Amino acid sequence: MKGKLLKFASTKTFKPVSDPVSQKDSLPWHILVVDDEQAIHDITRIVLAKFRFDNRAIKLFFAHSAKEAKELLSQPNNFAVLILDVVMETGHAGLELVSYIRNVINNQFLRIILRTGQPGQAPEHRVIADYDINDYRTKTELTSEKCIHA
Secondary structure: OOOOOOOOOOOOOOOOOOOHHHHHHHOOEEEEEEOOOHHHHHHHHHHOOOOEEOOEEEEEEEEOOHHHHHHHHHOOOOEEEEEEEOOOOOOOHHHHHHHHHHHHOOOOOOEEEEEEOOOOOOOOHHHHHHOOOOEEEEHHHOOHHHHHHO
């Protein structure tokens, strides 16, 4: 090797390798909103329109029933958060969907925020713990500040 010189690549042809971590960080957070009232979807879209978390935008997905949500959740997805109405097709449709998520498709990573239009109908602490529910809000708390804190 004596007498051989190393040849360096020209900086003009150098193309940096993209960093997969920074690419991931630029992807939006996927949030699934499940509610049987179209007005709630519309308000949520408006309230969270310019919201960013951890320097990432959000992308909202919508379902109008627990059945529709199950179809979306059973397909490959990147949902980080589920904002879920408790009372839809039935009085317990929301909690049944949570049970499906945690026990049937075994998704322990999805963060779940329950919402209801029934003030004073908050689930018992045992239910929140048993279903691994991360937050609970009433629909009257649909301000941007309340959604962001949740």
